[in-house]
């Protein structure tokens with residue numbers, strides 16, 4: 001195939017996948033029976049099915065109550081407006097926001113931008129935020145990354161959250177929305193509240209995503225701290241990912257979560273390894289090593305793959321911060337000395353923060369942790385190299 005034909009096909013595909021809106025299920029960790037909406041900024045109109053009840057006043061509450069799987073009761077102020085299949089709060093000025101508070105069960109108030117739609121499931125209300133992509137990504141970056149970080153770090157998180165959102169848009173279609181607001185998809189607990197830097201990072205990376213060499217969105221994994229070496233995805237999930245390999249990361253070595261220690265009762269340790277995994281305590285080589293283990297580089301199994309004891313099972317059993325640890329015995333206890341926090345695959349957040357502070361740009365940071373990916377703007381099909389310069393050549397391998 002000619003290069004131009006492939007390029008055209010690719011462009012058409014990207015345009016169809018390109019969208020600026022997300023439908024996100026919110027308060028999905030509870031089954032909501034009653035919820036209140038109040039004006040926060042901008043202006044809104046309230047709809048019960050197709051009936052327009054006009055604007056929400058500044059000091060007015062809108063109360064929405066679950067009656068049955070097809071009926072929702074709507075109250076505006078003290079007035080009962082009747083029963084509907086769906087309630088919509090539609091902004092009449094772009095970037096308005098609402099303060100939303102579940103009252104049955106009671107949950108903490110959160111603020112969201114753009115439109116809200118309330119529908120029903122068999123058990124309760126389904127609350128959906130129809131949100132501009134930039135607002136969604138900002139909310140996720142703040143919920144996942146916290147406030148007060150470096151701009152280039154926020155830009156990498158924005159790039160990753162946007163890529164995730166587009167890759168997994170169909171994850172919750174059966175629930176009536178695209179993504180949920182829990183870590184199951186990406187934590188999205190509110191509109192951005194604490195950091196103007198986050199909004200700036202999202203704007204400056206607008207429409208930019210990471211794709212693999214086939215043109216599919218990348219699985220943008222991240223974790224708090226890799227402990228000095230990232231994990232091979234096959235150690236964690238048993239599957240290889242072409243753009244992710246294990247490598248030495250020096251940027252996170254002296255950060256907050258770089259090292260940790262935990263002590264475990266000797267008996268508990270041996271019970272777990274011997275009873276559950278038949279650890280060969282009588283073996284002349286492995287027997288004496290029951291409590292002593294050194295891991296100069298990340299490994300997948302305790303002592304040897306021959307023993308078939310996955311480190312991830314030990315991590316889970318003893319609630320360790322990572323699988324990257326050494327251990328030795330001290331009296332009645334096994335001392336675990338570990339490095340890093342999390343599964344170790346993909347972007348190391350503390351390493352990325354440090355790279356930002358050291359003067360690397362978000363493209364350099366992203367390509368450091370995801371070396372085989374292509375960074376592209378999906379609205380105009382331009383590609384970026386590490387310096388941030390655009391390059392307009394076709395980035396994939398072609399058999400010419």
Ligand SMILES: [Zn+2]
Nearest residue numbers: 179180184185
């Ligand atoms: Zn989800």
Ligand SMILES: [Zn+2]
Nearest residue numbers: 226252348351
């Ligand atoms: Zn790291």
